Amino acid sequence: MVQFIQAQNVGLAYLEERFSLQLAEDEAFFTEWFENLPEITDLEKPDLDKIKLHFLRLVKYPPLSEETVKLVVLSPLLNLAGFYDEPFYMRGEQSIQISAEDEGEVIRGRIDILVIQEQFWLLVIESKRSSFSLLEAIPQALVYMLANPSQDKPTFGLVTNGSHFIFVKLTKQNIPKYALSDEFTLLRRKNELYQVLSVLKNLSQSLS
Numbered sequence: 001m002v003q004f005i006q007a008q009n010v011g012l013a014y015l016e017e018r019f020s021l022q023l024a025e026d027e028a029f030f031t032e033w034f035e036n037l038p039e040i041t042d043l044e045k046p047d048l049d050k051i052k053l054h055f056l057r058l059v060k061y062p063p064l065s066e067e068t069v070k071l072v073v074l075s076p077l078l079n080l081a082g083f084y085d086e087p088f089y090m091r092g093e094q095s096i097q098i099s100a101e102d103e104g105e106v107i108r109g110r111i112d113i114l115v116i117q118e119q120f121w122l123l124v125i126e127s128k129r130s131s132f133s134l135l136e137a138i139p140q141a142l143v144y145m146l147a148n149p150s151q152d153k154p155t156f157g158l159v160t161n162g163s164h165f166i167f168v169k170l171t172k173q174n175i176p177k178y179a180l181s182d183e184f185t186l187l188r189r190k191n192e193l194y195q196v197l198s199v200l201k202n203l204s205q206s207l208s
Helices: 014-018 042-059 068-082 133-144 195-206
Strands: 003-006 089-099 104-115 119-125 154-161 164-171 175-180
Touching: 014 119, 014 133, 042 068, 042 195, 068 104, 068 119, 068 154, 119 133, 133 154, 133 164, 133 175, 154 195
Parallel strands: 003 104, 119 154
Antiparallel strands: 089 104, 104 119, 154 164, 164 175
16 A cells, blocks of 8 residues: 655655665865856846845734735746746746655645746745744755656755745756755845855856
């Protein structure tokens, strides 16, 4: 009998055991989050400052839901990065399921936001409520990225709870490997949304 498992209940140890997932130790594996990043323009900076202001104001009135995080933080960031423009298109709340060979288990879940270009999944975004730890969201995002039908191109992910952001890269040739960026936060005096947008713009430009 097939056993169904919800993606939010899966941990890294499970993915390592069932799918042979490995953490890439080589820094050169994931350079897209720190190398040759585009500059943030003077026109973009006020928009990013406003996103930060709006989020911090809303945090004063909990609870802050996933939908609010997507509306107030993710949507304007993706717009500024160019992911609403050609050649990309988006899908929200995309259902997926994935199974390891001969294990009799199927993982099911729903991707919050999926960015697609020419049938290739480019960016998987998992948003969580503001009180949620990103460490818990990373395995869930990796499940969705492993479900990407493309085998020869990397998939990029972003997990966020509105205040903190981590980028993820996954490749599936031979043995699936992944790596994480540093964690960015808008809670510091320096608005690190500038860096988040710069990484998103770099992915948008390189993948379009």
